[in-house]
Amino acid sequence: MSQSTSAAATAAETCSSPDPSDMQTPQPTAVDIRRVHADPDNWYPVAWSHELARGKTIGTRYAGQPIALVRPMEGSVFALEDRCAHRQVPLSLGTVEGEAVQCCYHGWAYGRSGRCIDVPYLGKGKLPNGVRTYPCREAAGLIFIFPGAPEKAESVPFPTLGSVEDPAYKTRRFGRQVACHYSFMHENLMDMNHQFMHMKQMGKMKPRFLGGKDEPRLVEARYTFARTSGKQPWGEAIIFGEKRDNSERYAHRDVMTIRTEYPYQTLRIASEGEPPVMDLWIVYVPQDKDELTCRVFGLLSIRRPKLRFALDMAWPFLIAFTERIFREDRDIVELEQAAWNAQGGDRNQEVFPVINSLRRLLLRCGIQPDQPKTDAAA
Amino acid sequence: MSQSTSAAATAAETCSSPDPSDMQTPQPTAVDIRRVHADPDNWYPVAWSHELARGKTIGTRYAGQPIALVRPMEGSVFALEDRCAHRQVPLSLGTVEGEAVQCCYHGWAYGRSGRCIDVPYLGKGKLPNGVRTYPCREAAGLIFIFPGAPEKAESVPFPTLGSVEDPAYKTRRFGRQVACHYSFMHENLMDMNHQFMHMKQMGKMKPRFLGGKDEPRLVEARYTFARTSGKQPWGEAIIFGEKRDNSERYAHRDVMTIRTEYPYQTLRIASEGEPPVMDLWIVYVPQDKDELTCRVFGLLSIRRPKLRFALDMAWPFLIAFTERIFREDRDIVELEQAAWNAQGGDRNQEVFPVINSLRRLLLRCGIQPDQPKTDAAA
Amino acid sequence: MSQSTSAAATAAETCSSPDPSDMQTPQPTAVDIRRVHADPDNWYPVAWSHELARGKTIGTRYAGQPIALVRPMEGSVFALEDRCAHRQVPLSLGTVEGEAVQCCYHGWAYGRSGRCIDVPYLGKGKLPNGVRTYPCREAAGLIFIFPGAPEKAESVPFPTLGSVEDPAYKTRRFGRQVACHYSFMHENLMDMNHQFMHMKQMGKMKPRFLGGKDEPRLVEARYTFARTSGKQPWGEAIIFGEKRDNSERYAHRDVMTIRTEYPYQTLRIASEGEPPVMDLWIVYVPQDKDELTCRVFGLLSIRRPKLRFALDMAWPFLIAFTERIFREDRDIVELEQAAWNAQGGDRNQEVFPVINSLRRLLLRCGIQPDQPKTDAAA
Structure with a gap:
């Protein structure tokens, strides 16, 4: 049932031939995605060890x-x-x-x-x-x-937590309360066309959508990028372990792979045949009963350069850089949630096929409004 | 259909012979005036030019x-x-x-x-x-x-904005968010018996109701005043362009004309045969969906004295004076709204005929609760 | 119909033979005690004299x-x-x-x-x-x-206000808004097993339940205490008029009598044959319509020692001590109310018979949800 959408094309090209009904009107799903609850039959983090x-x-x-x-x-x-x-x-x-x-x-x-x-x-x-x-x-x-x-509990697989246990990586643990349904977080990360929003932090990044996967419990999107204006930020240089200009030699060199493997999400950046320079594992844990707020638990692992010590030196810059990015993301998903609240429901007009695949995944793996949870005490 | 209620009498006299049913019980309107929405088929200001x-x-x-x-x-x-x-x-x-x-x-x-x-x-x-x-x-x-x-939009008349374009006047632009239905604002301004509330700012002002008009889209009330105790405030002296004592020669000399010309309101003060010394244009724009908050946009035009420069000098005093008055008005209408909220509806026992005329105007020109708005997107 | 439950036994012994149905499951009352309104046909304080x-x-x-x-x-x-x-x-x-x-x-x-x-x-x-x-x-x-x-109003007895008029006592007037239903306050005070919570203020106090009364409009509980560890706090020494160690001679010497005489509550501490060293009169007046907040009015009378002046000197310490105790009580009853709100109703599993008697008293003397108030205007 796995189906790989192979496509080495720009998003524009990719998007030029989907089903038109998918393009011009809001998706006619019977269920509002923001009312779907996360499936409790999974392992969710609820605290950092150091808090207790x-x-x-x-x-x-x-x-x-x-x-x-x-x-x-x-x-x-x-x-x-x-x-x-x-x-x-x-x-x-x-x-x-x-x-x-x-x-x-x-x-x-x-x-x-x-x-x-x-x-x-x-x-x-x-x-x-x-x-x-x-x-x-x-x-x-x-x-x-x-x-x-x-x-x-015993039979449900415990998640693999990115590269956090691999000594070749240094990991930043981060997270916050975000006032939105977890689905906004999944969609935000998977739709890299939102690099537009991080222009001040990142320069103008032109994404190219390479294709993805759409499986029963998994959706994947792969991208490459070219910086068309602006300078490489320090934070990115730390991740890649090198300073880069906007020349052709760096354009579309590394592949970013974003995956929602229900209920977790990962993002990896790697050159062909190399181990990832960055490996993010992240999950959005519902907080309130209506699941319209979530707490983020993220493990952001950066591959250590040959001079291992250099990454420790650069760490504060990386933290500051990622904090600025996360804040922009947090602000926008909270605005999406606020619009949903004000309008009393989902009015999204989603045109990017991979995001529509993602929405279907979250729908079929989640608990629909009238569907009873297996959760014994609920 | 226009009918002018001519009456050169004190309000007490005027009020001594209305329909008793109007006096002793709350008005038996089928519709709660605070649930009536403003008619969107009008031009409303939504920002000051300098904000954009x-x-x-x-x-x-x-x-x-x-x-x-x-x-x-x-x-x-x-x-x-x-x-x-x-x-x-x-x-x-x-x-x-x-x-x-x-x-x-x-x-x-x-x-x-x-x-x-x-x-x-x-x-x-x-x-x-x-x-x-x-x-x-x-x-x-x-x-x-x-x-x-x-x-x-083309056929609905654009409002005449008081004397703001007349170089003989200097205009103060003012306004704020006020947490009440716009109807409380109209009633507050039109019922000059509430001068009682501004006693600390104004001295004891005895109003005399001269009569008014009650037309399909307009209600008007005319008053004169006599100060029976207290001193003339600076702000009033600036407006009149002269210092006045409480003697007979000033009592009931100038006529104040207040008009709701749906959905706008104006207040003018003038001596017989003279142009107004003060000309206020004001509107209360609904903010939230239930229209229980409004934003005020006011143009307060003061006629310049012969020594035109004098008004510019006195301007800060005028601003301070009007701010104190507006604050008292804002506080009381917000208390009226709070009482309406607590009681779940209108319990007013209005005895002043001109205010009951005004309420009927706001009712017939507004959008009643079950009446669909012509507003296309609502 | 009055029935005195005589028992000079520890609470554990007292509790060892009640109706098992009372012990293992939430009380199957038809009515949620937190939805019962206080009977308005009583005299309630609404302000301190000095406020007006x-x-x-x-x-x-x-x-x-x-x-x-x-x-x-x-x-x-x-x-x-x-x-x-x-x-x-x-x-x-x-x-x-x-x-x-x-x-x-x-x-x-x-x-x-x-x-x-x-x-x-x-x-x-x-x-x-x-x-x-x-x-x-x-x-x-x-x-x-x-x-x-x-x-x-004339026929309903006006309450006796503790020892506030007795010159042998000095009275502290206190009170605050507390965000809970008044019933939580009654239960908090009457269940002295909650001394556990005041351990930091009071030392470890082992209560012994002596029995009580269960009458149509009154429930009473009597206790003695022994301090098993920790030191006597200053505040308590002031109340008893003497410094006490944890020796046997002081254990279980004084009887604390707590009484809800609807709608008021009293707490007295006295040695056999002596007048009370402390006499508290207290009432919890519903504030909001749903009666889920209350304002406390308390009269805490302390018997003056022979050196009457000494109590005045010690007064600030007594105030600080009682404030700390009241704060702990306030925090916990507000948490109880918050849990009730979150769960949408009463899930208490009360095992202490005297508290179940108290709940039945508050239920039968109060106004049940569907029962009309005699309150004329409501």
């Missing part, structure tokens, strides 16, 4: 569900519903005692399994019901939970 | 509709729907290129007609639909649009 | 009803609906003239009875309707109104 010290608990959330992460003095992190079974106040305000967390209000205590193991003023035989628990794993400095049906 | 430089675009709005005003380097201002046809982000964040505006996100470009004239990555033959456009005119430092049915 | 000077008016509220309190230069305070009959702006922004209040906007005037007694521009024979009035009393530095059916 030993013997502490913090509150986080997934799609409106408050979650208490607990790191006992010994043993692995666990994740509970962040509401005491007694009076629903956050357990993450409580204290960690051994392998349990004790509510701050009347002292009810809960173990790793979510079971209530102590009410200080009640006989042990009569303990009340406990709270929900979530499968929980820690990897590459991220704490993941599985918010869906717990029995599926 | 050459080669720039700014965002403004009318009744919930976002509007991009564009001033090319050459030629007149034009007005587009402030939402890119592609992904609905504001065009007013884009850049002006020749006589077109280019969206900041993926570079789609729109001309004066609203038609999409370029998508950088798409063949020219396949251009998607464009955006709505508004008839647009500039006059006396104001940029007007016609938010209603565009084919009516 | 002679010849002035202030605005306050009860359950969404705006109330103007007026203190004429001579005579007692009176209470009117805080909305001018004319245009519904607050009368409390007006001025007090004799025994009347005059609206700030057009000068309409209202007397003690709420009747409109003057419209400056209208004949006296034609005066419009006035505004609602509330029975009003002042006692112990508090201004009370009776928001329910006025004819019941």
Whole structure:
């Protein structure tokens, strides 16, 4: 069922012969893509490891569900519903005692399994019901939970986290709350025609769309670029490990491959036959119940040059450069969400086939408005 | 159908014989006046000329509709729907290129007609639909649009803007966002019994209602005043061009004529046979979709004294004086709106016939809740 | 129908034999306790006396009803609906003239009875309707109104305000807006197992539940305490009039009696046969229409020691101590309310019988969601 759209053509050429119905009118999908919820039967990061010290608990959330992460003095992190079974106040305000967390209000205590193991003023035989628990794993400095049906947690593959574990790369961990549906983030990154927006940061970049893939759980787009005016920014030079002018020799040399492999997204830049100079792994985790805000967790890995130390020196410049780019992206997707709110729904008139493929992917892999989640507690 | 209510009597006398049903109970109108929308088939200012430089675009709005005003380097201002046809982000964040505006996100470009004239990555033959456009005119430092049915724009008269073009007058341009339905503004200005509220600024002013007019698209009220205690404020002395005490010779000397000529309002002060010493033109432009906030655009023209220069000297005092008055008015109409919100509707018990005439005017000229707007895009 | 649950046992023992259905599942009440409104047929304080000077008016509220309190230069305070009959702006922004209040906007005037007694521009024979009035009393530095059916005001007993009038006590008047339903406040104070939460302020206090009362309009709980670790705070030493260590001689020596006598609450601490060392009277007055915020009015009376002056010296420490305790309580009840909002209703799993008695009291004495209030104007 995999189908590779091979095309070594400019986007304009590529776009010159799709189905006209795809071009001139808003897509007649029965479902508003911004009302589709992320599939909870996946592993999602909900915090950075460094946010949770030993013997502490913090509150986080997934799609409106408050979650208490607990790191006992010994043993692995666990994740509970962040509401005491007694009076629903956050357990993450409580204290960690051994392998349990004790509510701050009347002292009810809960173990790793979510079971209530102590009410200080009640006989042990009569303990009340406990709270929900979530499968929980820690990897590459991220704490993941599985918010869906717990029995599926073992069989759903845990994601490969880019090149973060490869010592040939240095990784920037970044992320923020963004006030938009996660689908805007996927579309923003995959449609490289939006380089137009980063003109001040990047110079005028002419993208060429090379084609992509459209598979059941994956959409891919490949591009090359030529800088037609403006200077190469420092940040880009750091990524490529070299200074470049706008001459022909650099134009369309490196291939950028962007992939949504549900529910994650990756972006790699590589010359033919070389390992990527940049390898980004990113995910957009729904925050509120309606999933109209998300928290970004990104791992941006840059291949170290031969002079490995040089990248460490240049790191602050890279951070400043990527921050400026991310801010422009954040501002625009929040404006898209604001327009959706004001208009009460999706009015997009999407003309780029790969983005329409992406929308169909997010639709078929997500949870449609009237479709029940497998999520046990929802 | 015009009917002039001639009456040289105090308001108390005037009011002593209306229909008792008008006096003792809230007006039994079928429609809540605060739910009536302004008629979009009129010319409304949406920005001051000085806000929009050459080669720039700014965002403004009318009744919930976002509007991009564009001033090319050459030629007149034009007005587009402030939402890119592609992904609905504001065009007013884009850049002006020749006589077109280019969206900041993926570079789609729109001309004066609203038609999409370029998508950088798409063949020219396949251009998607464009955006709505508004008839647009500039006059006396104001940029007007016609938010209603565009084919009516030519036949609907453009307003006469007070004395702003008359060199015998000096004009203050002022205005702000006020959190109330535009009808509260009309009623506030027309009911001069509210001079009671400005007692600290004005001294005790006893108004005498002389009568008015009640025509299909116009309501007028005429008053004279006597100051019964307190001192004449500086601001008033500047307007009259003379210092006055509270003696009989000044009482009830000048006539104030307030008129709502739908949808605009004017206030003139003049002695018999003389040109007005003050000529105010003002309009309250709905901002949000429910029209429960408005933006004020006011042109306050003061007749220059023989020593023309004297008015320029006194100008800062006039500004300070009028600001204090406007602030009191703004505070009270916002409290009226807050009470309407809290009570979920109009509970006014209006006893002043001219105000009831005004309410009927705003009702019959406005768009009633269930009545469709002629506004094509709404 | 009064039933005293005598029990000199620890809470754990007391709790070891209630109805199991009471223990393991949320209480199956037909009505959500947080949707029950306070019974308006009671006397509620709405302001402190010191807030309202002679010849002035202030605005306050009860359950969404705006109330103007007026203190004429001579005579007692009176209470009117805080909305001018004319245009519904607050009368409390007006001025007090004799025994009347005059609206700030057009000068309409209202007397003690709420009747409109003057419209400056209208004949006296034609005066419009006035505004609602509330029975009003002042006692112990508090201004009370009776928001329910006025004819019941005389027969409903006015509350006894703790020991505030007793010269043997010094009283702290305190209170704030708290963003929660009043029932959370009652439950917080009555369930002394929440001493766990004040551990930082108080040391580890082991409560022993002695039993209580469950009567038609009253629920009472009695406790003693032993400090098992931590030091006695200064504030407590001031209340008891002595420094205490954690030895057996002080453990469980004084009885704390907490009582909800609808709609008020009291808390007294006393040794056997002695007058209370502390006597608190407190009430939680609904602010908004949904009664999900309340304003606290508390009278905290501390018995003066033999060296009466000593208490005055120590007063600032007592204030600081009680403020810290109140803040912890406020934070937690607001979190309870936030959880109720997020979950859309009550999910409490209450296991302490005295709290379940209290909930039943608040339910049967309050106004249930579909039950009409006797409140005439509501």
